[in-house]
Amino acid sequence: MEKKINVVVWNEFRHEKLNEKCRAVYPNGIHSAIAEGLNADGAFNVECAWLDKDDEHGLSQELLDRTDVLMWWGHRAHPEVKDEIVERVQKRVLEGMGLIVLHSGHKSKIFMKLMGTTCNLKWRQVGERERIWTIEPAHPIVAGLPECFTLPHTEMYGERFDIPTPKDVVFITWYEGGEVFRSGVTFERGYGRIFYFAPGHETYPIFYDPNIRRVIANAAKWAAPRIIREIPCPKVPPQEEIHTKLD
Amino acid sequence: MEKKINVVVWNEFRHEKLNEKCRAVYPNGIHSAIAEGLNADGAFNVECAWLDKDDEHGLSQELLDRTDVLMWWGHRAHPEVKDEIVERVQKRVLEGMGLIVLHSGHKSKIFMKLMGTTCNLKWRQVGERERIWTIEPAHPIVAGLPECFTLPHTEMYGERFDIPTPKDVVFITWYEGGEVFRSGVTFERGYGRIFYFAPGHETYPIFYDPNIRRVIANAAKWAAPRIIREIPCPKVPPQEEIHTKLD
Amino acid sequence: MEKKINVVVWNEFRHEKLNEKCRAVYPNGIHSAIAEGLNADGAFNVECAWLDKDDEHGLSQELLDRTDVLMWWGHRAHPEVKDEIVERVQKRVLEGMGLIVLHSGHKSKIFMKLMGTTCNLKWRQVGERERIWTIEPAHPIVAGLPECFTLPHTEMYGERFDIPTPKDVVFITWYEGGEVFRSGVTFERGYGRIFYFAPGHETYPIFYDPNIRRVIANAAKWAAPRIIREIPCPKVPPQEEIHTKLD
Amino acid sequence: MEKKINVVVWNEFRHEKLNEKCRAVYPNGIHSAIAEGLNADGAFNVECAWLDKDDEHGLSQELLDRTDVLMWWGHRAHPEVKDEIVERVQKRVLEGMGLIVLHSGHKSKIFMKLMGTTCNLKWRQVGERERIWTIEPAHPIVAGLPECFTLPHTEMYGERFDIPTPKDVVFITWYEGGEVFRSGVTFERGYGRIFYFAPGHETYPIFYDPNIRRVIANAAKWAAPRIIREIPCPKVPPQEEIHTKLD
Secondary structure, X not given: OOOOEEEEEEEOOOHHHHOHHHHHHOOOOHHHHHHHHHHHHOOEEEEEEEOXXXXXOOXXXXXXXXXXXXXXXXXXOHHHOOHHHHHHHHHXXXXXXXXXXXXXXXXXXXXXXXXXXXXXXXXXXXXXEEEXXXXXXXXXXXXXXXXXXXXXXXXXXXXXXXXXXXXXEEEEEEEOOOOEEEEEEEEEEOOEEEEEEOOOOXXXXXXXXXXXXXXXXXXXXXXXXXXXXXXXXXXOOOOOOOOOOOO | OOOOEEEEEEEOOOHHHHOHHHHHHOOOOHHHHHHHHHHHHOOEEEEEXXXXXXXXXXXXXXXXXOOOEEEEEOOOOHHHOOHHHHHHHHHHHHOOOEEEEEHHHHHOHHHHHHHOOOOOOEEEEEEEEEEEEEXXXXXXXXXXXXXXXXXXXXXXXEOOXXXXXXXXXXXXXXXXXXXXXXXXXXXXXXXXXXXXXXXXXXXXXXXXXXXXXXXXXXXXXHHOOOXXXXXXXXXXXXXXXXXXXXX | OOOOEEEEEEEOOOHHHHOHHHHHXXXXXXXXXXXXXXXXXXOEEEEEEXXXXXXXXXXXXXXXXXXXXXXXXXXXXXXXXXXXXXXXXXXHHHOOOXXXXXXXXXXXXXXXXXXXXXOOOEEEEEEEEEEEXXXXXXXXXXXXXXXXXXXXXXXXXXXXXXXOOOOEEEEEXXXXXXXXXXXXXXXXXXXXXXXEEOOOOOOOOHHHOHHHHHHHHHHXXXXXXXXXXXXXXXXXXXXXXXXXXXX | OOOOEEEEEEXXXXXXXXXXXXXXXXXXXXXXXXXXXXHHHOOEEEEEEEOOOOOOOOOOHHHHHOOOEEEEEOOXXXXXXXXXXXXXXXXXXXXXXXXXXXXXXXXXXXXXXXXXXXXXXXXXXXXXXXXXXXXOOOOHHHOOXXXXXXXXXXXXXXXXXXXXXXOEEEEEEEXXXXXXXXXXXXXXXXXXXXXXXXXXXXXXXXXXXXXXXXHHHHHHHHHOOOOOOOOOOOEOOOOOOXXXXXX
């Protein structure tokens, strides 16, 4: 039996308490809907964590040390995430853990820290239609998906998206209102893989959509660690005899 | 007459005071040697700044606002650079200012912040020979250079260098002791251009070398802003009429 | 006075003779409309060539040797372009000449030869609206352009576009019919720069559009040679003494 | 039991007949040594083919249709490979088959056709030492390898290597004679993956080296098809109602 991939779904879990519409769609939290989709796949051990779970936002070093892939959904409380926890997550990503950043996580401390840019974009929340196009048909993240699929209601995230040039632009989105967006993009930082995926507004049932669940499960498999290793900065002896004499 | 490019050469300027060998090579500071090389080119207005110049490390907002390209040499005092100044520089880079990071600046707060990685590498300081090979002959940073050139004495910086995949690997270095290094690499972040260049240990006269000066002057021209503009995150109206009705 | 950039606009020039609609829009040929736009800029010396101009399709070695940037519009007669002329152009591109490939030139022999892929895409010709979004605001090809602009009638070219990952995705297009396209993409091959730009169907007045003309003029400046040089495959002596003894 | 990967090792197989030194090292042909290494891994079904095997160079359509990964070693007889066979292989690579190009295969028709460039480089054949450094420690192609390893005798292939910017620079080589080389580089074209690996001169026992065999087996696993699919160029109906009226 193949070893399961340990996934932690991290959710800010505030909108669900403050916003009735959000609670109606995600009564047990966005994380529960995502976890449900991952559990249906069968390849994962799934745990959940959230901002107010404990004084480490549920992200103890012990948990991270056994996490293969971390998912991140946050929005209104980005500034409340403690810097020391962000640094802990960044270190683990660089050492090999996968990171899937969802929707408004584009402005999370962890994503901005790994990108080095503002991650700004255009936005509009009127419930328009979104069509997601596959740009890299051979990429494992699109396995089993049609060449395009639609979401009936979405928040618009539009270009210019201020990110470094991605490793792969896996998806580009078409919006009813006239914008486009690189809605699925990959990065590698240190030994870790990162996938940003744009859909996922808190008042639409996007994380119940079968295609969206397929993307997220594929991404978690793709982002699972290839190696997990510290990144040293060693002083090393020469490999070859050095003939140069200093004056 | 073409407009000159405003360059600020920032140097930590501590080794020169603490280390006799360094002072012997750079009696007026590493920044002065770099500035001298840039002034000889004729395309630049050059100013210098350093860690202890004033309580903003010589990097006032007013100065940055009129700087086209910032050069950065630092080493032992990286932690003393104030976070607010680092954020100020990062913002300006993302808005279009060029940044040239030299040698041990690979572990500076500003470079690590823009890269999102540890920027770790292997190192050895025995004064061995280095040969720098041009990998991209058409890149403006190599204009006027031979296909390879040597430095008689250098500090070794070896792979694995923990950086994001560069936009261009402009130079790869061969070391006498048996290592290799991507010694000249470019990045784009926000609207700004970044060049990291490895040579430049404080006790060798590397910044007087004509080829090194050619690289640095070329890099400053290449990194000069194409645009300077704030990066917004605007809520925008649709471009097309939206027909979707929310339930 | 700055030296002008020598541009050759190459056009198949067959549709204009066979298709009344095309002739109505481009009575002197598509090349003439493109040349007119370039001439208005003032930075270029413009010549035109076409498939039936002479038995070298107007692309003598002598002409190529003094050409900085070649533009290519072709469609129905791609197979009639002689292989030896294609190889001549490819050699010149690799040695540093810029190449701008327009619209249906995506299936030209020269573009496919430089890409190594099929360059296939989806298409539809119903005269729908196209909106072109700037993805890289600092790229010289977008200088002076708004963040998006529209073409009232266009042929749809949609993803998946079978090209190697571009150096830069400069533009992404939104189509009224629901598709997206990486409509402005850059490549570097050898010492030469290549820009593919999707708009330009032969029965729409796209090459008279001021924004389109701005893109094409910007692209020609961006693609102008940085160096022009043969690409050798030399046997070379060692740079360092070799101590290894063969058994 | 996991399905085995079908690998075809293609070898020009001329040097072994014409050059006594080569025959002494590879009495059954270079392909046999490569196949032996792959068979020892256990993950592959291995077949061999060569230039003079039959009038299709052993590469029938039927064989290619069931090949997951093709390896290519050629040198003196590159021009004798028939263009129609090269086109057949290119088509299959674009549709998803992996391709591993070894050593002097850099000037093969198939590699040049997929790259679009000259693939020229510097070279020298004096039997010097080569040290291969891992640049991407998390890449599957380096699994199980030390961070560097040496070959006691090698042919030097040096930069500038005229290839498109690779997807990943997996290895960089240090040569005793003072050059460097991007000796292990990946590309994606169409749906297929391509790996070029520099070591492998015909008179050295490089393909018996355990580290080299590890690289080649890893590369074959990495390059195995993710999908196999034709690349269409379809005329498609709109996804959305089109309101634009042509004049």
